Amino acid sequence: xxxxxxxxxxxxxxxxxxxxxxASKGHKPVIFEQNWQPGGCTSSYWRKGFVFEAxxxxxxxxxKGMPLQYVLDQTGIDINxxxxxxxxQVHLSNGQLANRYxxxxxxxxxxERVFGKEGQRPFWEECFKISEFVWRTSLKQKYFPPSxxxxxxxxxxxxxxxQLKNIPNAFFxxxxxxxxxxxxxxxxxxxxxxxxLLITAQNHASQVNFLFGATALCYTNFPNYYVDGGLLNxxxxxxxxxxxxxxxxxLREGAEVIERxxxxxxxxxxxxxxxxxxxxxxxxxxxxxxxxSGKYQEKLKSKLMQSKALNSAxxxxxxxxxxxxxxxxxxxxxxxxPLAETESASIFISxxxxxxxxxxxxxxxxxxxxxxxxxxxxxKMINNDKAExxxxxxxEALDFLKKENIIxxxxxxxxxxxxxxxRKWGFVGGYPQYMNIKPWQxxxxxxxxxxxxxxxxxxxxxxxxxxxxxxxIIAFEKICSDWKx
Ligand SMILES: Cc1cc2nc3c(=O)[nH]c(=O)nc-3n(C[C@H](O)[C@H](O)[C@H](O)COP(=O)(O)OP(=O)(O)OC[C@H]3O[C@@H](n4cnc5c(N)ncnc54)[C@H](O)[C@@H]3O)c2cc1C
Numbered sequence: 365x366x367x368x369x370x371x372x373x374x375x376x377x378x379x380x381x382x383x384x385x386x387a388s389k390g391h392k393p394v395i396f397e398q399n400w401q402p403g404g405c406t407s408s409y410w411r412k413g414f415v416f417e418a419x420x421x422x423x424x425x426x427x428k429g430m431p432l433q434y435v436l437d438q439t440g441i442d443i444n445x446x447x448x449x450x451x452x453q454v455h456l457s458n459g460q461l462a463n464r465y466x467x468x469x470x471x472x473x474x475x476e477r478v479f480g481k482e483g484q485r486p487f488w489e490e491c492f493k494i495s496e497f498v499w500r501t502s503l504k505q506k507y508f509p510p511s512x513x514x515x516x517x518x519x520x521x522x523x524x525x526x527q528l529k530n531i532p533n534a535f536f537x538x539x540x541x542x543x544x545x546x547x548x549x550x551x552x553x554x555x556x557x558x559x560x561l562l563i564t565a566q567n568h569a570s571q572v573n574f575l576f577g578a579t580a581l582c583y584t585n586f587p588n589y590y591v592d593g594g595l596l597n598x599x600x601x602x603x604x605x606x607x608x609x610x611x612x613x614x615l616r617e618g619a620e621v622i623e624r625x626x627x628x629x630x631x632x633x634x635x636x637x638x639x640x641x642x643x644x645x646x647x648x649x650x651x652x653x654x655x656x657s658g659k660y661q662e663k664l665k666s667k668l669m670q671s672k673a674l675n676s677a678x679x680x681x682x683x684x685x686x687x688x689x690x691x692x693x694x695x696x697x698x699x700x701x702p703l704a705e706t707e708s709a710s711i712f713i714s715x716x717x718x719x720x721x722x723x724x725x726x727x728x729x730x731x732x733x734x735x736x737x738x739x740x741x742x743x744k745m746i747n748n749d750k751a752e753x754x755x756x757x758x759x760e761a762l763d764f765l766k767k768e769n770i771i772x773x774x775x776x777x778x779x780x781x782x783x784x785x786x787r788k789w790g791f792v793g794g795y796p797q798y799m800n801i802k803p804w805q806x807x808x809x810x811x812x813x814x815x816x817x818x819x820x821x822x823x824x825x826x827x828x829x830x831x832x833x834x835x836x837i838i839a840f841e842k843i844c845s846d847w848k849x
Contacts, residue, residue, distance in 0.1 A: 381836025
């Protein structure tokens with residue numbers, strides 16, 4: 365049995381963030397990944413001459429005070445990212461187009477043009493103020509949520525009047541703020557808010573607290589980036605850095621059992637057995653529960669979520685010959701009638717950047733990633749052919765592509781997600797925001813009050829790459845402070 369210092373389960377962006385930070389302190393983490401490719405939901409793969417994104421396509425978190433930038437600064441990892449001029453376009457169900465400009469004033473003018481003047485300015489000004497506060501605070505409160513006295517002391521030492529003043533925003537929903545600004549009767553705007561929240565908070569206005577909801581809604585008011593060649597080129601520099609510091613990544617080597625023993629954590633992987641001093645679980649809590657045996661398993665049980673509270677995705681990758689230019693690479697389409705197969709009322713589309721020639725073998729071709737939410741993944745049966753046909757129909761109607769120009773297309777369902785990421789029922793996107801889970805009731809990075817820690821999008825729900833990176837930073841801070849690493 366091989367002995368290792370720090371074993372990391374999974375190579376998602378949460379795991380990689382903690383592992384890179386630990387490597388920067390001289391540790392040599394060993395990462396076990398069940399897939400043939402690192403990155404999990406943030407990854408890319410080649411097929412039929414095209415590079416497709418596995419899951420995530422949008423990227424924020426670079427820039428001063430943002431989580432990803434923090435990890436890059438601490439480790440010296442270099443990412444080659446382009447800043448986007450227009451982060452997103454939203455195609456509303458009534459046929460109107462809303463340009464989600466980054467600049468707040470430009471966006472408010474656009475929102476007033478599209479949704480009418482009433483309430484827009486104060487609503488967006490308040491959202492933006494809170495989102496700036498959340499980003500500012502997130503890196504200051506690295507012991508969040510506090511679960512030990514010393515976390516409370518650490519948090520209290522850094523608490524500001526600003527932070528105290530903002531706590532009440534966690535107690536009411538985005539829906540309440542829509543009512544406050546008399547926007548709740550503006551059906552077009554309510555639909556807009558709900559569908560935008562779904563991609564950044566995984567739930568609708570009635571279930572997302574205003575603190576997180578405001579941040580989610582202002583996702584496009586912070587710099588958005590694109591990485592040439594796909595988001596695997598965000599992941600690979602992390603892997604390279606960890607390996608350069610003496611760490612390892614073992615692909616196709618899933619962890620099957622983790623057992624806490626007196627001498628350390630016993631790990632049975634697909635091919636081998638290991639004994640680790642520390643465990644970082646970068647897989648969802650539902651998965652961690654299934655492989656972690658011992659007295660703490662019972663405690664984890666109360667934290668598990670049921671499939672009906674979770675989402676998976678129906679996703680398509682399309683390689684095609686474009687017949688026109690696009691003003692933005694990211695688009696959300698709001699449907700007048702939900703897609704029958706997924707019951708989702710919106711479709712999210714991402715294209716390759718026009719200057720990135722590395723996503724297709726043949727010049728002049730483009731790649732499109734399409735995703736829609738699929739709720740209750742345990743019980744969701746999706747007919748791929750029908751769902752693909754409906755999506756293509758919508759894309760043609762909005763002039764995104766012409767059917768005859770499609771060179772290759774394929775799709776994935778919750779089952780495919782379960783295979784690619786190993787995630788229970790193929791649920792992705794993390795735990796959705798729910799009003800009954802306040803920020804300080806989020807899962808703690810300390811898994812068993814000993815040397816096992818949890819990172820990833822079940823520890824920091826709903827906020828995608830920036831959220832899981834933050835979960836990785838928090839786990840790193842807690843493990844270092846708990847064990848003087
Ligand atoms: C369709 C889709 C679109 C998205 N769009 C965006 C977006 O545009 N922007 C954004 O910021 N976020 C987006 N997200 C969310 C974001 O991709 C995820 O929240 C984030 O990547 C999750 O990271 P993670 O660290 O939780 O781990 P994961 O990505 O879940 O990675 C976990 C890893 O662990 C591995 N694993 C599982 N079980 C085992 C085991 N037993 N042993 C070893 N390895 C194991 C998996 O193979 C996987 O590689 C999207 C997600 C999806 C699915």
